[in-house]
Amino acid sequence: MTRHENSANFSRRALLKAGGALVVSVGARAAIEPAHAADSATAATTKPPLTPDQLSSYIAVDADGTVSAYFGKMDMGQGLSVAIRQIVAEELDVPFDRTKIYIGDTDTSVNQGGASGSTGVQDGGKQMRMAAAEARRVLVDMAAEKLGVPANQLAVKDGVVSAAGDASKKTSYAELIGGKFFNVHLDWNGKYGNPLYAPGKAKPKDPKDYTIIGKPMPRDDIAGKVFAQTDFAMDIKVPGMVHGRMIRPAIAGAVPVKIDESSIKDIASAKVVWDKGFLGVVADKEWDAIKAARTLKVEWSNASPPFPEQTTLYDHIRKAPARKREVGKQTGNVDDAFKTAAHVIEAEYEWPFQSHARMGPGCALVEIKDGHVTCWTGTQKAHFVQTGLANILQVQQEDVRVIWTTGPGSYGRSDADDCAADAAVLAKAVGKPVRLQYMRDQGTAWDPKAPASIHQVRAAIDASGNVIAYDFLSKGFSRVDVNTNGSQPKDTLAGQMTGVALKSGDGFGFPADSYGFANKRAAWETVAPLLDRASPLRSAHMRDPVGPQIHFASESFIDEVAAALNMDPVAFRLRYVRDPRDIAVIKAAAEKAGWQPRPTPRKKQSGDKVSGRGIAYAQRGPTRVAVIAEVEVDRPSGRIWARKFTVAHDCGQIINPNGLHHAIENNVVQATSRALWEEVKFDNATVTSVDWHTYPILDMPEAPDQVDIVMIDHPEIAPSGAGEAASRPVPAAIANAVFDATGVRIRRAPLSPANVKSSLS
Amino acid sequence: MTKIFTLNVNGIDRKVETDPDTPLLYVLRDDLGLNNPHFGCGLGQCGACTVHIDGKPAHSCRRPVAAVGDKKVVTLAGLGTPEHPHPLQTAYVEEQVPQCAYCINGWIMSAAALLRDNKKPTDAQIRTALRHVKCRCGTHMAILRAVKRAAAMMG
Numbered sequence: 001m002t003r004h005e006n007s008a009n010f011s012r013r014a015l016l017k018a019g020g021a022l023v024v025s026v027g028a029r030a031a032i033e034p035a036h037a038a039d040s041a042t043a044a045t046t047k048p049p050l051t052p053d054q055l056s057s058y059i060a061v062d063a064d065g066t067v068s069a070y071f072g073k074m075d076m077g078q079g080l081s082v083a084i085r086q087i088v089a090e091e092l093d094v095p096f097d098r099t100k101i102y103i104g105d106t107d108t109s110v111n112q113g114g115a116s117g118s119t120g121v122q123d124g125g126k127q128m129r130m131a132a133a134e135a136r137r138v139l140v141d142m143a144a145e146k147l148g149v150p151a152n153q154l155a156v157k158d159g160v161v162s163a164a165g166d167a168s169k170k171t172s173y174a175e176l177i178g179g180k181f182f183n184v185h186l187d188w189n190g191k192y193g194n195p196l197y198a199p200g201k202a203k204p205k206d207p208k209d210y211t212i213i214g215k216p217m218p219r220d221d222i223a224g225k226v227f228a229q230t231d232f233a234m235d236i237k238v239p240g241m242v243h244g245r246m247i248r249p250a251i252a253g254a255v256p257v258k259i260d261e262s263s264i265k266d267i268a269s270a271k272v273v274w275d276k277g278f279l280g281v282v283a284d285k286e287w288d289a290i291k292a293a294r295t296l297k298v299e300w301s302n303a304s305p306p307f308p309e310q311t312t313l314y315d316h317i318r319k320a321p322a323r324k325r326e327v328g329k330q331t332g333n334v335d336d337a338f339k340t341a342a343h344v345i346e347a348e349y350e351w352p353f354q355s356h357a358r359m360g361p362g363c364a365l366v367e368i369k370d371g372h373v374t375c376w377t378g379t380q381k382a383h384f385v386q387t388g389l390a391n392i393l394q395v396q397q398e399d400v401r402v403i404w405t406t407g408p409g410s411y412g413r414s415d416a417d418d419c420a421a422d423a424a425v426l427a428k429a430v431g432k433p434v435r436l437q438y439m440r441d442q443g444t445a446w447d448p449k450a451p452a453s454i455h456q457v458r459a460a461i462d463a464s465g466n467v468i469a470y471d472f473l474s475k476g477f478s479r480v481d482v483n484t485n486g487s488q489p490k491d492t493l494a495g496q497m498t499g500v501a502l503k504s505g506d507g508f509g510f511p512a513d514s515y516g517f518a519n520k521r522a523a524w525e526t527v528a529p530l531l532d533r534a535s536p537l538r539s540a541h542m543r544d545p546v547g548p549q550i551h552f553a554s555e556s557f558i559d560e561v562a563a564a565l566n567m568d569p570v571a572f573r574l575r576y577v578r579d580p581r582d583i584a585v586i587k588a589a590a591e592k593a594g595w596q597p598r599p600t601p602r603k604k605q606s607g608d609k610v611s612g613r614g615i616a617y618a619q620r621g622p623t624r625v626a627v628i629a630e631v632e633v634d635r636p637s638g639r640i641w642a643r644k645f646t647v648a649h650d651c652g653q654i655i656n657p658n659g660l661h662h663a664i665e666n667n668v669v670q671a672t673s674r675a676l677w678e679e680v681k682f683d684n685a686t687v688t689s690v691d692w693h694t695y696p697i698l699d700m701p702e703a704p705d706q707v708d709i710v711m712i713d714h715p716e717i718a719p720s721g722a723g724e725a726a727s728r729p730v731p732a733a734i735a736n737a738v739f740d741a742t743g744v745r746i747r748r749a750p751l752s753p754a755n756v757k758s759s760l761s
Numbered sequence: 762m763t764k765i766f767t768l769n770v771n772g773i774d775r776k777v778e779t780d781p782d783t784p785l786l787y788v789l790r791d792d793l794g795l796n797n798p799h800f801g802c803g804l805g806q807c808g809a810c811t812v813h814i815d816g817k818p819a820h821s822c823r824r825p826v827a828a829v830g831d832k833k834v835v836t837l838a839g840l841g842t843p844e845h846p847h848p849l850q851t852a853y854v855e856e857q858v859p860q861c862a863y864c865i866n867g868w869i870m871s872a873a874a875l876l877r878d879n880k881k882p883t884d885a886q887i888r889t890a891l892r893h894v895k896c897r898c899g900t901h902m903a904i905l906r907a908v909k910r911a912a913a914m915m916g
Contacts, residue, residue: 077860228797235796408863669899703901
C-alpha cells in the first residue's frame with residue numbers, strides 16, 4: 001500500500017510554495033481515526049486544507065455513501081455539472097444518482113478557472129476524472145486492507161467493493177470513508193485556473209469499460225427553474241440589505257464634478273456614493289434606488305465626445321497604427337509565391353462591436369460583516385472575483401467568499417464582474433449589504449464588448465487554378481482590452497472609475513483550419529481602444545472570442561476562391577483540408593444535408609424570394625465543426641431566414657450526448673443572431689444601443705425551421721470543448737448561402753435587412 | 762407617499778404597503794418574496810417579468826401596483842407545481858429547454874395563454890404569438906418543441 005502524506009505536512013509546504021496566499025488551516029492536524037490504523041494515512045475526520053494538491057478538495061464520500069464533487073468551474077446552463085457527475089460516477093463506479101456536485105463557491109472549491117474557453121470538460125473534467133480515479137484507487141486499497149484481499153482481486157460496483165471469488169467479503173465506500181475526508185496528496189502542477197492539473201497515482205478507466213459516460217443524461221436543475229423554485233443570483237436576499245443602482249455619464253469619459261443631493265431628498269432612505277468617476281445610489285427599496293438614480297442632479301465634467309462617427313469605424317481601424325502585430329505559424333514563403341501568381345483574389349471583411357446583452361443586466365450582492373466579505377454573483381469566474389474584491393476593498397483574499405449563483409446567461413467576460421466590484425464599493429461605503437443590479441441600458445451599452453475588426457485576405461492562384469499562397473490579416477480592437485476576469489481593479493469599471501489606470505492588453509487570433517496551402521501566413525494587429533478609461537466600448541471576451549469574426553472572413557474567403565475557380569465549395573475544401581477529422585466533419589455535414597456538388601452561385605432563380613446553401617468549417621482547439629446553412633432571402637426587404645442548419649461536430653469523446661446536442665443547437669441559434677442582427681450602435685458621445693430595440697437579436701419568427709446535428713464520437717480521444725465551437729462557422733455558412741442565393745457577396749456583418757437590401761441594390 | 766394595497770397573487774390575497782407607482786415586478790419580488798418574475802429590461806421588451814393579470818400575459822415591470830386593482834395575478838410559480846404541473850412546465854422539463862432559464866417566465870406565461878386560446882396552434886402561430894419574447898441563449902428550437910409537445914399533451 002502506498003503511503004500518503006498527512007495534511008499537517010502538506011499545510012506547511014503549501015504555505016511555503018504559495019507565500020501564504022492560500023486558504024489553509026495551519027495546525028489543523030488531521031484527526032486520525034483510531035479504529036482503522038490502516039486507514040490513518042488516507043482518511044481524516046478534519047477536512048484537509050482546500051488546496052489543489054488535496055484529493056479532498058475535489059471528492060468526498062458522505063456518510064450515506066453519496067459521492068460529492070467539488071468543482072472550481074461553473075455551469076452556465078449547458079449542463080456541465082451533469083457531465084462532471086457522469087465522469088466522477090464512472091471513475092468511481094457509483095451510480096450517477098448517488099453523486100452530487102458543488103460548484104463555484106470559493107469556500108468549497110479550488111480555482112479551476114471558472115467558465116472559460118469551453119474548458120469545462122476539456123480541462124475541468126480532466127482533473128475531476130483524475131481525482132475520481134484516484135479516489136477509487138485509494139478506496140480499493142483501503143478495502144484490501146480491511147478485507148485482507150489483494151487490491152487486484154477486488155471489484156467495485158455501485159460503491160460496493162467485493163472480493164472477486166468470495167462475494168461475502170465486501171465493504172462499501174460509506175463504510176470505508178463515509179463522512180470522513182480523503183487525506184491524500186495529489187501531484188499538483190502548481191498552476192491555478194484552466195491549466196490546474198493534479199493527478200494521483202491511479203489510471204483512469206479504459207473507455208471500453210464505460211457504462212455512464214456517453215449516455216444521454218438530463219439536467220437536474222431544470223425542474224427547479226421551471227417551477228420557480230430556484231434562486232438566481234438576483235434573487236438572493238440577506239437581512240439589512242439595501243438596493244443599489246449605478247449612474248453612468250452621458251458622454252463616455254465624463255466624471256461627476258458636482259452632485260445635488262437635495263434633488264433626491266424626497267426619496268426615502270436614498271443615499272449617494274460618489275468617488276471620482278464612480279457614482280451610485282442606494283435605498284432601502286429597489287424602486288426608490290431606481291428613482292434616485294434617475295432623479296439625482298449631476299453636473300458632469302466637460303469631456304470631449306471620444307468616439308468617431310460609427311460610419312467611419314472600419315476606416316478608423318484601417319488607418320489606426322497597429323499597437324501590436326503577431327504573426328502565426330507560417331508555411332513556405334508567402335511574399336515570393338504571390339510574385340509568381342497568375343491571378344490574385346483579394347477581399348476584406350468587417351465585423352462590428354457586439355454586446356453580451358444578457359437577459360438580465362449584471363447583478364451582485366455583497367455583504368461585509370465582521371471583516372468578512374461575501375458576494376453572490378452570476379460571474380463565470382468566482383475565484384477571480386474573490387481576488388478582485390480583495391483588491392478593490394483592500395482586504396485579504398481569505399476574508400472574501402464568492403458564491404457563484406446561477407445567473408442570466410453568460411457568454412464570456414460580461415458585466416457580471418464589473419457589477420460585483422461596484423456592489424463591493426457601494427457596500428463598503430454605506431456599511432450595509434448591497435444588492436446591485438444594472439439597468440437594461442447599462443447591461444447593453446456598458447458591458448464589455450466583443451471587439452470590432454476588419455480582415456484582409458488574399459490568395460495567389462497559379463495558371464492551372466491551384467491555390468499557391470494564402471495571406472490573412474485581422475486588424476481590430478483587442479480581445480483583452482480588459483481582461484477575461486475581474487481579478488484586477490484595472491479591468492473593472494469600479495477600478496477605472498475610481499482612478500486605476502487602464503492597462504489595455506493585446507490579443508486577437510488566427511483562423512483555425514488545416515488548409516494545406518504551400519505558402520500560408522496569418523497575422524493579427526490590434527489597435528488602441530477608442531477611450532482609454534471606463535469605456536462602454538472597452539473590448540473583451542465574448543463567446544468564442546474573435547472566432548465568429550475571424551471565420552466569417554476566412555470561411556467566406558475560401559468560398560470566394562472556390563466560386564472564382566468555379567468549384568463546388570465542399571469539393572474545394574476537401575481538396576485542400578489536410579486533417580482527417582476536419583475532412584470527416586465536412587463530409588458528414590455534406591452527407592447529412594444531401595449536398596449535391598455544383599459551383600456557386602445557384603443559377604436560374606427569379607422572383608422576390610431566392611434560396612441558397614453555404615458551408616463553412618472551423619477548428620476550435622481540438623474540436624472541429626462543419627456547418628451547412630440553407631437560407632431564404634427576401635430581396636425587396638433584405639430579410640434573411642436561415643431556414644435550416646446541418647452541423648457535424650467532433651469534440652472527441654462525448655460525455656453526455658443530450659447536453660452536447662443542446663449546446664450545439666443553442667450555439668447555432670445565437671451565432672445566427674450575431675450574424676444577422678447584432679451590431680452595437682454608438683455616436684460620438686457614447687453607445688446608443690441601450691435596449692432590445694436598439695440592439696435587436698434574433699426573435700422567434702426568424703428561428704430556424706430545422707437544425708440537424710451529427711455528433712461524431714471518438715471515445716479514444718480526450719474530450720474537448722463544445723461550449724462555443726459551433727458558434728464559429730455559422731456566420732460564414734450563412735453569408736456563403738446568401739451568396740449562393742443572390743450572387744452577391746456580403747462582407748460586412750451583421751447581414752441585417754438594411755445591409756442586405758443595400759448590398760443587393 | 763406609500764399606500765396599502767391588497768393584491769390577489771396566485772390565488773391568495775396579499776397586503777403590501779408601497780408607493781403607488783412601484784411596478785408590480787418589485788412588489789412581487791421584494792415585498793411578496795416571489796422571485797420568479799425577473800428584471801430583464803424594465804421596458805416591456807423582453808418578457809422576463811411576465812405574469813398573468815386576469816389571464817392575460819402582462820409585463821410586471823411596466824404595470825404600476827396601483828393599476829392592478831383587484832385583478833388576479835398569476836406568476837410562473839402559480840401556473841403549476843411539481844405535483845400539478847402545467848403541461849408547458851412538464852414539456853419544458855422533458856424537452857430540457859432552458860440554458861440559463863432567466864427568460865422562461867416570458868415564454869411559458871405567453872405560451873400558456875396561447876395554448877389556452879388555441880389548442881392546436883400551427884408552427885407559424887406559435888412563432889407569431891411568441892415574437893416579442895427574448896431568449897439570449899438561443900434555445901428557440903427547444904422552445905418550439907416544448908410548446909408543440911405541451912399542445913399535444915393538452916390535446
